[in-house]
Amino acid sequence: MKNFIAGLIICAVISALGLISVYGVTLTPDLPTRSVGYYRITPFSSGLALHEGLEREYYTLSPFNDYVIAGGIRSALITKEQIQSGAYTSDIRSSKWLDIAKTAGEYFDLTNPSVSFSSVNSVYYKALVNGNNLVINRSLELSNGISPEILGTTLTYLSGDLVFDSKGNLYTYQSQNMIDFFRSLYGINLTFENPDLRQIVSDKVLYIIDPDLIGVVSITAGENQTIWVNRNDSLVEIEEPVKPNNENKYYSRLNLSILDNPKKAPGII
Amino acid sequence: MINIYSILGPLAFFILPLLIGRGAYLLSKRKTASQPGVSYFITGSLIIYSIALVLRYPVMSVFKNTAFSPLFFTLIYAAGIISLILNILSLRKLNLKGYKKYITPVIVSLVLSLIAYKLWITGSMYPLNWDLYEHQTLSNLIQKGTFSYVTSEISDTFVFNGYSSIFHVLLAVSQFNFVKTPKEILNFWIYISFIHLFLTVLASYLFAWVISENETVSLLSAVFGAFIFESTVAYTSLVFIPQTFAAVIFIFLMTRMVIELKKGKTVSPGQLLADILFLILVHYIVGIVAALIYLGVQIYLRFIRPLTKGKTESLFLILAVFAFYLVLAIISKINLGYLNNGEAAFYTFSLTQKISYMQNSYGYSLLIFLPLGFLAAVRSRELSPKMVLVITMLLLIFVIANLPYVLKFYVLARFFVHLLMALGIYYLLKRIKNGFLESIGLIMIISMTLVIYLTNISYWKNILAYRNQFNHVSDYDVAAGEFLKARFGNTDALIVSDPATQYILEGLTGVNSQGGAYADENTRKMLDSLNPAGNTLPVQQALYGITDRLTNKSGPRLFVISGRYFLWQKAAQRDKYAFPFNIWAPYDLTINDYRYIQTLNNLPNVGQIYANPGMVIYEVKNKLG
Numbered sequence: 006m007k008n009f010i011a012g013l014i015i016c017a018v019i020s021a022l023g024l025i026s027v028y029g030v031t032l033t034p035d036l037p038t039r040s041v042g043y044y045r046i047t048p049f050s051s052g053l054a055l056h057e058g059l060e061r062e063y064y065t066l067s068p069f070n071d072y073v074i075a076g077g078i079r080s081a082l083i084t085k086e087q088i089q090s091g092a093y094t095s096d097i098r099s100s101k102w103l104d105i106a107k108t109a110g111e112y113f114d115l116t117n118p119s120v121s122f123s124s125v126n127s128v129y130y131k132a133l134v135n136g137n138n139l140v141i142n143r144s145l146e147l148s149n150g151i152s153p154e155i156l157g158t159t160l161t162y163l164s165g166d167l168v169f170d171s172k173g174n175l176y177t178y179q180s181q182n183m184i185d186f187f188r189s190l191y192g193i194n195l196t197f198e199n200p201d202l203r204q205i206v207s208d209k210v211l212y213i214i215d216p217d218l219i220g221v222v223s224i225t226a227g228e229n230q231t232i233w234v235n236r237n238d239s240l241v242e243i244e245e246p247v248k249p250n251n252e253n254k255y256y257s258r259l260n261l262s263i264l265d266n267p268k269k270a271p272g273i274i
Numbered sequence: 275m276i277n278i279y280s281i282l283g284p285l286a287f288f289i290l291p292l293l294i295g296r297g298a299y300l301l302s303k304r305k306t307a308s309q310p311g312v313s314y315f316i317t318g319s320l321i322i323y324s325i326a327l328v329l330r331y332p333v334m335s336v337f338k339n340t341a342f343s344p345l346f347f348t349l350i351y352a353a354g355i356i357s358l359i360l361n362i363l364s365l366r367k368l369n370l371k372g373y374k375k376y377i378t379p380v381i382v383s384l385v386l387s388l389i390a391y392k393l394w395i396t397g398s399m400y401p402l403n404w405d406l407y408e409h410q411t412l413s414n415l416i417q418k419g420t421f422s423y424v425t426s427e428i429s430d431t432f433v434f435n436g437y438s439s440i441f442h443v444l445l446a447v448s449q450f451n452f453v454k455t456p457k458e459i460l461n462f463w464i465y466i467s468f469i470h471l472f473l474t475v476l477a478s479y480l481f482a483w484v485i486s487e488n489e490t491v492s493l494l495s496a497v498f499g500a501f502i503f504e505s506t507v508a509y510t511s512l513v514f515i516p517q518t519f520a521a522v523i524f525i526f527l528m529t530r531m532v533i534e535l536k537k538g539k540t541v542s543p544g545q546l547l548a549d550i551l552f553l554i555l556v557h558y559i560v561g562i563v564a565a566l567i568y569l570g571v572q573i574y575l576r577f578i579r580p581l582t583k584g585k586t587e588s589l590f591l592i593l594a595v596f597a598f599y600l601v602l603a604i605i606s607k608i609n610l611g612y613l614n615n616g617e618a619a620f621y622t623f624s625l626t627q628k629i630s631y632m633q634n635s636y637g638y639s640l641l642i643f644l645p646l647g648f649l650a651a652v653r654s655r656e657l658s659p660k661m662v663l664v665i666t667m668l669l670l671i672f673v674i675a676n677l678p679y680v681l682k683f684y685v686l687a688r689f690f691v692h693l694l695m696a697l698g699i700y701y702l703l704k705r706i707k708n709g710f711l712e713s714i715g716l717i718m719i720i721s722m723t724l725v726i727y728l729t730n731i732s733y734w735k736n737i738l739a740y741r742n743q744f745n746h747v748s749d750y751d752v753a754a755g756e757f758l759k760a761r762f763g764n765t766d767a768l769i770v771s772d773p774a775t776q777y778i779l780e781g782l783t784g785v786n787s788q789g790g791a792y793a794d795e796n797t798r799k800m801l802d803s804l805n806p807a808g809n810t811l812p813v814q815q816a817l818y819g820i821t822d823r824l825t826n827k828s829g830p831r832l833f834v835i836s837g838r839y840f841l842w843q844k845a846a847q848r849d850k851y852a853f854p855f856n857i858w859a860p861y862d863l864t865i866n867d868y869r870y871i872q873t874l875n876n877l878p879n880v881g882q883i884y885a886n887p888g889m890v891i892y893e894v895k896n897k898l899g
């Protein structure tokens with residue numbers, strides 16, 4: 006018995022030393038990340054980001070931009086004042102042990118990148134990847150005082166991006182030179198007609214291309230979703246009407262795809 | 275479908291010299307030491323290399339029209355066939371019973387290697403050895419008949435002669451006629467990298483076995499050998515290059531030496547000379563240090579220890595430990611900046627950086643278990659662990675020194691460090707009298723090492739992300755390589771692109787470039803002048819302003835515009851002229867890249883000959899051509 010207890014203690018010491026050893030590892034800055042076509046989807050301190058590399062441009066889904074419309078007034082899920090005063094928390098990089106486990110899972114494509122934020126409102130984003138397709142599931146718990154009419158999910162885009170729908174309607178300003186070149190490259194006619202800073206997209210599908218990145222981000226609106234392009238804030242806004250419920254919990258789903266090039270876009274004219 | 279030669283070729287790298295070496299021993303009727311495999315391999319390799327040198331220097335000096343390639347490879351194949359016959363005929367005399375004790379080490383090493391390699395290549399369908407392209411370039415040229423002892427005389431990709439061309443001759447011999455296309459080359463390197471990993475793990479196991487005579491220690495050493503990857507500069511287990519090859523051979527030599535010494539035997543002077551010569555030829559710096567250790571241990575044990583009757587061992591131990599801690603204490607206070615200028619500055623790391631790299635590879639396990647290993651070695655009654663401790667200390671003194679390139683010595687130090695860590699862990703494990711609990715402890719250590727390995731390779735591969743893979747090359751790079759090989763493989767065309775693209779394509783296709791990833795300042799200046807943001811020189815003038823240092827031939831310029839090329843052109847000036855800066859991961863073409871390509875399409879004498887989503891290739895004729 007004495008030997009067994011002594012052995013148990015030594016075994017525990019060895020295990021503890023092993024765990025301490027593991028704790029010293031270096032982890033990648035983007036964790037966990039999944040590839041989606043040419044891009045990667047990764048949680049960051051501001052939300053989920055679609056990006057091509059760590060030092061390249063990002064397309065972000067963030068509670069700092071996502072909003073709710075209640076009583077005709079639009080407000081961000083986490084407001085500027087809350088950001089500035091640090092009145093919110095996020096679970097990003099909250100535990101190294103969890104991050105180590107995520108690294109192992111990420112290596113075998115077993116993890117789904119997710120991040121949550123907690124303030125007056127709480128929001129949780131989770132990305133599900135299937136090949137080049139990406140579904141962002143968002144769970145929202147609003148504060149009791151809010152009776153939402155419309156929920157808005159946003160995706161940032163970059164100045165210089167081509168944002169257009171499958172009918173060739175261009176929603177961001179581009180030079181004629183670029184429009185002509187795009188047509189010569191892909192056989193797609195783009196027309197920029199509506200100078201309004203915020204426009205509704207008549208189509209159910211919207212495409213975003215950064216001429217300095219590879220790949221096309223494609224957003225497909227759900228049945229009750231409407232896509233807007235907000236040129237003032239460089240945001241694509243996907244709105245859906247909701248009915249307030251007692252728990253004030255709401256779920257949204259955003260369907261994205263990353264295409265190799267616009268020619269691979271189904272139904273594009 | 276796997277090309278069978280992609281597997282046979284890597285095996286031939288090791289087996290052909292082994293056969294020729296054993297054949298030489300059979301003909302000379304010489305007796306061999308225990309564990310003769312390494313002796314045969316070294317002897318056979320030196321014979322192969324000697325044939326190359328004799329042909330190149332005396333024979334071709336006299337018979338100037340002799341073509342190196344057909345004569346050399348014919349002789350090697352003939353030697354191989356004769357050796358094979360001799361070996362087959364002598365099979366009856368082979369004492370297989372003597373090899374029974376190696377079954378467990380081989381099986382354990384194979385299992386560990388398979389796990390480690392499978393994890394390494396998960397998400398990476400192409401080999402992850404960046405250096406393979408320069409070594410393949412030399413192999414391609416040797417196969418074509420361009421051979422020299424001096425690597426920089428074969429290709430201008432080599433600007434520094436850190437080793438002889440023996441490694442590349444062995445590569446060329448194992449690839450000749452059977453490994454030709456880019457895909458076959460990449461498959462060859464995948465398989466040879468696995469064999470190298472297996473031999474690294476086996477060397478770790480056997481060395482630990484002969485030193486400790488303990489299976490648990492040997493197993494632990496093999497586990498560390500498989501799952502610790504020094505992901506900066508050293509790269510011992512997963513990257514097959516001259517320095518790592520020299521290190522593995524060195525450990526097999528040390529193992530053999532210890533076995534012989536325990537039997538009261540010594541390695542013959544002739545074999546000793548061959549061993550030292552081989553180590554140095556494979557890698558001058560690592561080989562010399564390895565040879566000094568190998569020779570030093572033999573001299574000490576054969577001549578000094580009998581005189582001192584072992585009384586000086588404790589003194590050596592104390593001196594080594596003292597020297598190590600002294601260097602550790604004062605290293606940051608000594609300014610060796612005058613040694614670390616130019617390129618050397620990029621490969622000089624502070625102690626803080628080295629600790630950070632150590633954490634990548636070991637977590638905190640080195641800091642925890644190595645001191646335990648020191649304790650175990652000091653308290654051991656046997657000489658061998660103490661010897662290992664002294665050698666470890668001396669090597670680590672080099673490694674932590676504030677000098678350029680010293681991390682390379684860790685390729686040698688790692689085997690000793692892992693053995694000491696294994697001894698340290700066993701120092702605790704042996705105190706567990708319950709078999710079940712001891713197994714649990716062992717499993718915990720193995721699991722710990724596996725997790726550290728996973729996080730390490732994940733971190734290392736992160737910058738190579740391309741779509742859902744982690745690679746240095748893409749399918750588009752390989753496809754372009756197939757085109758270039760087929761059309762220009764036997765011409766004097768010159769590939770011009772960013773250093774990484776031309777380096778990769780030259781290695782895969784045998785089509786020349788100026789310097790590959792080590793393009794000289796003039797080439798970088800010419801490329802810089804073609805910046806898509808606004809070129810300062812006409813395309814033709816810039817491309818024909820680039821000339822290969824070694825060849826005066828001016829074939830057509832193949833201007834390769836890849837996604838990498840555009841990223842390189844956007845880099846900071848300082849980076850564009852620095853060897854260590856490269857675009858390591860593949861990148862495809864963007865819309866704005868295609869806008870520049872459109873301008874090139876409109877230029878006279880610039881004809882597009884190939885295009886895929888990853889790159890466009892132009893053949894640019896000289897105005898006068």
